[in-house]
Amino acid sequence: MTDHPTSPVSQPASTSVGAAGGDVTRLTAAATAAAIAAGELSAVEATQAALERIAKVDDTIHAFLHVDGEGALAAARRVDQRRAAGEALGPLAGVPLALKDVLATRGMPTTCGSRILEGWQAPYDATVVTRLRAADVVLLGKVNMDEFAMGSSTENSAYGPTRNPWDTTRIPGGSSGGSAAAVAAFEAPLAIGTDTGGSIRQPAAVCGLVGVKPTYGAVSRYGLVAFSSSLDQAGPLARTVGDAALLHAAIAGHDALDSTSVDVPVPPVVAAAARRDVRGMRVGVVRELSGDGYDPGVRAAFTAAVETLTELGAEIVEVSCPHFTYAMPAYYLIAPSECSSNLARFDAMRFGLRLGDDGQAGAEEVMSRTREAGFGPEVKRRIILGTYALSSGYYDAYYGQAQKVRTLISRDFAAAYEQVDVLISPTTPTPAFPIGAKVDDPVAMYLSDLCTIPSNLAGGPAMSLPVGLADGLPVGLQIMAPTFADDRLYRVGGALEAALDDRRGHPLLDEAPAL
Amino acid sequence: MGITRDEVAHLARLSRMSVTDAELDALAPQLEAILSAVARVSQVAAADIPPTSHAVPLTNVLRPDVVRPSLSAEDALAGAPAAEDGRFRVPRILDPDE
Numbered sequence: 001m002t003d004h005p006t007s008p009v010s011q012p013a014s015t016s017v018g019a020a021g022g023d024v025t026r027l028t029a030a031a032t033a034a035a036i037a038a039g040e041l042s043a044v045e046a047t048q049a050a051l052e053r054i055a056k057v058d059d060t061i062h063a064f065l066h067v068d069g070e071g072a073l074a075a076a077r078r079v080d081q082r083r084a085a086g087e088a089l090g091p092l093a094g095v096p097l098a099l100k101d102v103l104a105t106r107g108m109p110t111t112c113g114s115r116i117l118e119g120w121q122a123p124y125d126a127t128v129v130t131r132l133r134a135a136d137v138v139l140l141g142k143v144n145m146d147e148f149a150m151g152s153s154t155e156n157s158a159y160g161p162t163r164n165p166w167d168t169t170r171i172p173g174g175s176s177g178g179s180a181a182a183v184a185a186f187e188a189p190l191a192i193g194t195d196t197g198g199s200i201r202q203p204a205a206v207c208g209l210v211g212v213k214p215t216y217g218a219v220s221r222y223g224l225v226a227f228s229s230s231l232d233q234a235g236p237l238a239r240t241v242g243d244a245a246l247l248h249a250a251i252a253g254h255d256a257l258d259s260t261s262v263d264v265p266v267p268p269v270v271a272a273a274a275r276r277d278v279r280g281m282r283v284g285v286v287r288e289l290s291g292d293g294y295d296p297g298v299r300a301a302f303t304a305a306v307e308t309l310t311e312l313g314a315e316i317v318e319v320s321c322p323h324f325t326y327a328m329p330a331y332y333l334i335a336p337s338e339c340s341s342n343l344a345r346f347d348a349m350r351f352g353l354r355l356g357d358d359g360q361a362g363a364e365e366v367m368s369r370t371r372e373a374g375f376g377p378e379v380k381r382r383i384i385l386g387t388y389a390l391s392s393g394y395y396d397a398y399y400g401q402a403q404k405v406r407t408l409i410s411r412d413f414a415a416a417y418e419q420v421d422v423l424i425s426p427t428t429p430t431p432a433f434p435i436g437a438k439v440d441d442p443v444a445m446y447l448s449d450l451c452t453i454p455s456n457l458a459g460g461p462a463m464s465l466p467v468g469l470a471d472g473l474p475v476g477l478q479i480m481a482p483t484f485a486d487d488r489l490y491r492v493g494g495a496l497e498a499a500l501d502d503r504r505g506h507p508l509l510d511e512a513p514a515l
Numbered sequence: 516m517g518i519t520r521d522e523v524a525h526l527a528r529l530s531r532m533s534v535t536d537a538e539l540d541a542l543a544p545q546l547e548a549i550l551s552a553v554a555r556v557s558q559v560a561a562a563d564i565p566p567t568s569h570a571v572p573l574t575n576v577l578r579p580d581v582v583r584p585s586l587s588a589e590d591a592l593a594g595a596p597a598a599e600d601g602r603f604r605v606p607r608i609l610d611p612d613e
Contacts, residue, residue, distance in 0.1 A: 123590035216570045230569050259576040260569070329553040340530065347531070349605050354596030363606045364531065372533040377541075380534070384526045385546060388518065391526075401556045403566030408559065410567060442545055443552045459570025483571060 024049040029095045029189040029243040036079065036094040043076035043083075043094030047138050050096040054140070054187045057515045062162050063172075063182035065101050066109050067141040072096065075138045082136070091246050091270075093136035098182035098191040101142035102149055103234065104223035105129050108139075112225050113147040113157035113175075116346050116353045116374030126223020127255045128192060128234050135250045140188055143178030147376045148343065149199055149227045151175050152448035155439055156378045163435070164207060166473055166512050170432040173203030173448075179237050180207040185515055190247050191237040196228050197331050198427075198452025200235050201464035205427035205476025208466040208508050210244045210493065211237045213452075215483045216459035217262035220255035228338040229260070231331075231456045239509055241465060241493040245273035248486070267487035273494040279313030281492065284420035288324040289451045295430040297470020302426045305467040305477050308499050309424075314492070317420055321412035326405045327453045332446055333389050333402035334457070340386030343379065346371065381442060410458040417482045422492055425451045427464040427476030455480050463489040465497055466508045474508065518546050 024046055027035070035041035051069050058064050079094040099105060102112050104122035106129075111117045125133070132139065146156035154162045154177025162177045164170040165185040172181040176193030180203035183191045193200040195213035204211025212235045219234045226232060236247035249270050254263040285306060290299070310316055348354040348370035349363070356369035375383070389398040416423055429450055438445040455462040460483045464476035477496070481488040501507055520543045527534045534542065588601050597604040 120594050123586055123593055256576075256578065260571075260573060262571055323559065326556055326559055329555045332549065332553045333556065344531075348596060350603055351594035352596070357597070357606050361606055362610065363608045366606045367531045368528075368533040371531055372535075375532065377538075380527075380532060380538070381542065381545060381549070383530045383532065384523060384542065385549060387526045387530050388522075388546075388550075391529075397557055398553075400566060401559070401561065402553075403568060404561035404564040405556050405559050406567040406570075407564050408561065410570065443548050446549075446552070457567075457570065 025053045025186040027189065028240050029092060029238060029246060032095050032189055033089075033092050036083065037089050039083070043079035043138065044073060046094055047072050047076040047096050047140070050140055050188055057185050058187060060163060060168055060515060061165060061181050061185045061187070062160060063098065063143050063178040063185065063187060065111060065113070065142050065144050065159055065178070068108050068139065071107060072138050072140050075136070079136050079138070090135045092250055094138060095190060096138045096140050096188045097132065098140055098143045098179055098188040099129070100145055100176050100179050100191070100193050102145060102194055102225050103128055103192065104225070105139070105142065108142055110142065110225070111159070112149070113145045113159060114374065114376070114379070115158045116370070118158075118353065120352050122223070124223065127220035127257055128251050129223065131251050132192070137190070137250065143182050143191065145178055146175035147379050148225065148339070149175040149194055149196055149232070150339065150378050150382055152198070152202055152445050153435070153438065154178060155435060156376055158376055161435055164432045165515060166208065167432065169434055170473070171206070171435055173206040173432065175199040176203045176237065180204055180209055180211070183207070183209055183237050183239060184509065184512065189239065190243060192234055192247070192251070193237050194224060194232055194234045195456065196231045196335060197456050198449040200237060201427050201452045201462060201476065201478060202448055204237055204464045205466070206432035206474060208474030208512065209237055209239060210241050210463065210465045210497070211235065212244050212248055212463045212486070212489060213455060213461060214248060214252055214486055215461045217260055218252045218266070218461070218484070218486065220258040220261050222255055222257040226342040228335040229342060230338060231335060239507065241490055241497045242270070242273045244463070245269040245490050264484055267484065269487050269490045272487035272490035275491050276495045276498050278309065278492055278495045281314045281422070282317060282420040283309055283314045283492065284317050284319035284416055284423045286324065286423050286425045287318055287320045288322065289425035293429050293447070294426060295470055298426050298428070298430060298475050301468030301470060301475035302477060305496060305500070306424070309492070309496060312495055312499055319416045319420060319423060321416055321454070323405060323408040323412050324454050327409055327457055328446060328450055330402040330405040330409070331449070331453045331457060332385075333398050334406065336382040336386035337389045337399050338386070340383045340390065343383055346374065378442070406457045409454050413454070413458045413460060413482070422488050423480040425478050427451060427478040431470050431473035431475060451478055459483050461486040461489055463493050465493045467496070467500060469508070469511065518543065518550055
């Protein structure tokens, strides 16, 4: 370890606080990469620091399902060798990262938080993983999630719940709860999550992080185990808007291996995050995403953030999106319908668990017994619900009608973006709830995604960033933008983050209790 | 409106999942509650609205019809529950008396 690895690269917004001290795990991804590139810190040191932090806190947090210490250190050594050889390094070279266990990864298990894939190793890398490896990002391992990304609390993992670093009796959000908890607990500066109805943004909000769902089609879904193919999208979780932008830029871009990947240039997200100027931007507050059911502390933090945006020179407009109130019902028909089809591939024949194959039982019986034992309650609920919504006689009333509502929600967005550049709302109606509080009440759990679902249905990008605390728990503000205008999220998010950090004197995450 | 225990059992069979009686007891009222929460979509007047299946316009994607490397048989079988002679081994798919 060099004497003062942080000082030459410290950034006012991220490392000025005494708590960061010489602790490498408190550095932002940008600062970590800069220190490695400058030779003030080695990638091996950064990786070892992350692995030591995991060893120290993950018994409590339970973010990781699999830690690949050897693989991570080998990748870090390659970065150090390349630097020593004088090769140019990318902006995230040597930075440790936690990968949601829904992305196919060679050399590590990919379980999707399910018994049915326990111990399964993918024979290929997801494109996101290929791009991370190519960017010299150090993969620490795979992190916990609601089974097949279905849930808002990570309690639906077959491998036990993950805990919120702000209050370990509470949920870290979901389905990317392991990704969020790992970053908030300083086990990794970066994580990849996936977002089908809010599964990056809601965990980011309740853990005090920045989380982004890119525009649908911007990040390849190749090797992302499908839950709801028309909605799923991978994206970054980080402690700062700038770090999220670096990771976004590393994973986005057209991929011929995904037929829903869109061939448009990646928007200039890194430059937008650094711009810190929202003067003249028109920001719409969505009328329908407020009011009854929103925690008073969430409302207060949101209102204060809106005032800050006004002070920064943004023009605030109230906007109505009347069909957003039907987004949750439409989503819980569309997503289960697609899930019932996608999860048919877990048939006990080609990969994963197989039970009851005693030489007598037929394939259907083996399949039924395996799926009974291999899937948890929420996955079963959604498969049955989707099978029902797609059955003849109900199709028009449920799935067909939900697809029409999806059109109306897209039209609401289009009309709103004629008046404003971005839309904002709280990310979640409430802060993190206690573990166990909603496990037996699926509908109450589904309401966690009220504000995040519209962007999945319409495909546009959206970000959650921390704007304050409610009773000591983080509150997230959601920014939504038109499809392929992901850079607007970063422009508004970067400016708001800088103003709030300046006012507070430190990043919000510095207020999290020590683990 | 409403979903019965028998319907849930039928849907589980269609989905190739054996479910226990205890699971059926729990699932039926939960699905009933979910359905009544999502049935609100039918309140939206949308008779002349086209459905959206994907958020961004998509066209079919084809690649040139040329041989290229792909997953090896060994890799494809590596995660199989059972394999034999370079193939997936599966339980019988027909009844013995068929």
